[in-house]
Amino acid sequence: MAVRDILRMGDARLLRVAQPVPESMFDSDEMHELIADLLDTMKAASGAGIAAPQIDVDLRIVIFGGTGKNPRYPDAPDIPFTVLCNPVLEPLDDERSAGWEGCLSVPGLRGEVSRFEHLRYSGCDAAGVAFVRTVDGFHARVVQHEVDHLDGVLYPRRVEDMTKFGFTDVLFPALVA
Ligand code: NI
Numbered sequence: 001m002a003v004r005d006i007l008r009m010g011d012a013r014l015l016r017v018a019q020p021v022p023e024s025m026f027d028s029d030e031m032h033e034l035i036a037d038l039l040d041t042m043k044a045a046s047g048a049g050i051a052a053p054q055i056d057v058d059l060r061i062v063i064f065g066g067t068g069k070n071p072r073y074p075d076a077p078d079i080p081f082t083v084l085c086n087p088v089l090e091p092l093d094d095e096r097s098a099g100w101e102g103c104l105s106v107p108g109l110r111g112e113v114s115r116f117e118h119l120r121y122s123g124c125d126a127a128g129v130a131f132v133r134t135v136d137g138f139h140a141r142v143v144q145h146e147v148d149h150l151d152g153v154l155y156p157r158r159v160e161d162m163t164k165f166g167f168t169d170v171l172f173p174a175l176v177a
Contacts, residue, residue, distance in 0.1 A: 001036045003044045004055040009106045015152040018053050018060045021085045025059075026128030035083055035126050038063045046072045047104045048079075049142050051149030054105050061085050062146035065139075072102060072175065079139050087123040087147050091116035092134070099141055101155045102168060110171055112164035113155050115141045 007014050025031050034057060042050040042063060049064025066081025095117040102110045119140040122132040135143065145155060159165045168175055 018150045049146040085124045090120045092118040111159040
């Protein structure tokens with residue numbers, strides 16, 4: 001259990017397409033230690049979610065939610081704590097919405113990003129048990145942001161209007177960067 005260093009934008013390791021989690025890793029000590037480290041690291045940085053590649057683990061694993069009221073996203077609804085391995089995303093329609101995002105690998109900045117509003121996602125938990133969820137709004141946004149990390153995409157690449165990209169403390173003086 002440890003707070004790990006978070007790779008920051010500019011590091012080529014954040015641009016990799018991460019590897020699928022092999023069957024042998026589910027429910028292993030290695031998996032449980034990795035999830036504990038991801039959770040410790042996410043909580044220490046007040047993140048809404050974190051992806052394994054952000055701590056230099058080249059696997060298709062993300063975690064998110066479970067943090068209750070988050071000082072970085074005080075108006076966000078609660079999302080249940082989720083471990084999502086080998087995710088598959090399926091937008092349910094064409095509706096998209098614009099919303100502000102930040103990223104632990106892009107500290108101090110926020111940008112407005114368009115995401116699918118209604119989403120079905122599936123994958124496995126840390127034990128390898130498959131599950132599927134249908135979500136919308138902020139929950140859908142967080143999943144799309146985190147899963148982008150598994151494909152080497154950081155949110156600034158998705159900011160369409162660069163006038164909606166800037167420093168958190170300038171854009172939102174009341175918020176924590
Ligand atoms: Ni991120």
